[in-house]
Amino acid sequence: MHAIWFLAFLPVFLIVLYIKPSPKKSIKGKHVVIIGGSSGIGRSTARVAAKTGAHVTIMARNKDKLEETKKYLNSQLRSNEQIITTVSVDVSNYEDLEKCLNDVELEIGPIYMLINCAGLAICGNVEDFSLQQIKQLVDINFLGSLYSVKAVVPKFKERQEGIIVLTGSQVSLMGMFGYSVYSSTKFALRGLAESLYMEVKPYNISVTLALPPDTDTPGFENENKTKPLETKLISEVGGLVDPDVVAERLMQDALTGKFFSYVGMESFILTTLCTGMSPFKRIIDVLVESALLGLLRIISAFYITSFESIIKKCKSEKEASNKEKSN
Ligand SMILES: NC(=O)c1ccc[n+]([C@@H]2O[C@H](COP(=O)([O-])OP(=O)(O)OC[C@H]3O[C@@H](n4cnc5c(N)ncnc54)[C@H](OP(=O)(O)O)[C@@H]3O)[C@@H](O)[C@H]2O)c1
Ligand SMILES: *[C@@H]1O[C@H](CO)[C@@H](O)[C@H](O)[C@H]1NC(C)=O
Ligand SMILES: *[C@@H]1O[C@H](CO)[C@@H](O)[C@H](O)[C@H]1NC(C)=O
Numbered sequence: 001m002h003a004i005w006f007l008a009f010l011p012v013f014l015i016v017l018y019i020k021p022s023p024k025k026s027i028k029g030k031h032v033v034i035i036g037g038s039s040g041i042g043r044s045t046a047r048v049a050a051k052t053g054a055h056v057t058i059m060a061r062n063k064d065k066l067e068e069t070k071k072y073l074n075s076q077l078r079s080n081e082q083i084i085t086t087v088s089v090d091v092s093n094y095e096d097l098e099k100c101l102n103d104v105e106l107e108i109g110p111i112y113m114l115i116n117c118a119g120l121a122i123c124g125n126v127e128d129f130s131l132q133q134i135k136q137l138v139d140i141n142f143l144g145s146l147y148s149v150k151a152v153v154p155k156f157k158e159r160q161e162g163i164i165v166l167t168g169s170q171v172s173l174m175g176m177f178g179y180s181v182y183s184s185t186k187f188a189l190r191g192l193a194e195s196l197y198m199e200v201k202p203y204n205i206s207v208t209l210a211l212p213p214d215t216d217t218p219g220f221e222n223e224n225k226t227k228p229l230e231t232k233l234i235s236e237v238g239g240l241v242d243p244d245v246v247a248e249r250l251m252q253d254a255l256t257g258k259f260f261s262y263v264g265m266e267s268f269i270l271t272t273l274c275t276g277m278s279p280f281k282r283i284i285d286v287l288v289e290s291a292l293l294g295l296l297r298i299i300s301a302f303y304i305t306s307f308e309s310i311i312k313k314c315k316s317e318k319e320a321s322n323k324e325k326s327n
Helices: 002-019 040-052 063-074 094-108 131-159 180-203 218-225 229-235 243-255 265-273 283-326
Strands: 031-035 055-060 084-088 111-116 162-167 205-210
Touching: 002 283, 031 040, 031 094, 040 055, 040 063, 040 111, 040 218, 040 243, 055 063, 055 094, 063 084, 084 094, 094 111, 094 131, 111 131, 111 243, 131 162, 131 180, 131 205, 162 180, 162 243, 180 205, 205 243, 229 283, 265 283
Parallel strands: 031 055, 031 111, 055 084, 111 162, 162 205
Antiparallel strands: none
């Protein structure tokens, strides 16, 4: 009899355990640095930090965009004691970046949270990239993230606290037509984030890797201009997410110490499918993931097949139109 009751309540118990909120750290009155904070996802994240009562430093290259965002953030403050600071720096220059991070600590106070959103996407067939474009993507997306981590980790370790957020993408977990270069830089961030997680966990420092879907930002608008037809056709089903939604989620996940931060059902499926050896916070999440993995792999086969058929169709259409032209 007891066994039956137990079995009946087990699913309810597991669901309660699954949706139970995790304890959340607070950034009120703390110093939050957002690299790439003058536009798109970084700007929205800076807004969340400002609304929550943090001292916010935004870093990026363009001074006008920084000033404009500072004005915007000043209109979002929770108390008049908060300080908003702007720093113009190129994240791909290690010496400059390290100096700026040191200077702003002296000015505002110890950095409690570092969020790196600086990045860009260029799409295209691998052979069409100039060497300069390849270098730019590696320098900003990968090296910039690594540099920011290298510069703050010693301070965080010494203080035995801190939160680090890196911004990957859905193509940190899967390859996609047109993203050979971009996706490589974003896969690299997963290796960086997973290794770093292990190194800094004993020092009470957390690492979160954000995996935004297509998000409505100036960066996305630029990326859109370089997308091959195949990439457009494959990714158009997803739609565009508001950067404020991505930013709220990112902050929530980082403050509860979740490793992956993502938005929406498709990203949940992809992240679950690609969990691999990634770190976990709760056993219940591991149970849910392992229950879903087998089925999700089968579903993925349908997606992959449909992507491949889109690509094949584009190739035949291109060849037919080329033939017509040459006739
Ligand atoms: N939007 C999407 O659909 C999407 C999806 C997945 C992942 N992501 C990732 O999310 C991040 C933000 O994307 P977004 O769409 O919000 O881009 P965005 O609107 O173009 O904003 C990028 C920010 O990074 C700064 N930045 C760029 N290069 C820099 C450099 N070398 N040094 C310092 N700052 C630099 C930019 O300012 P300056 O140009 O003035 O330096 C700007 O503040 C990127 O890593 C992107 O790959 C975006
Ligand atoms: C870990 O860091 C949090 C703030 O992020 C702090 O409140 C807590 O006291 C720290 N714990 C230890 C053991 O240092
Ligand atoms: C992306 O480009 C296509 C044209 O190639 C256009 O129809 C679409 O509106 C663009 N989307 C965004 C968000 O800029």
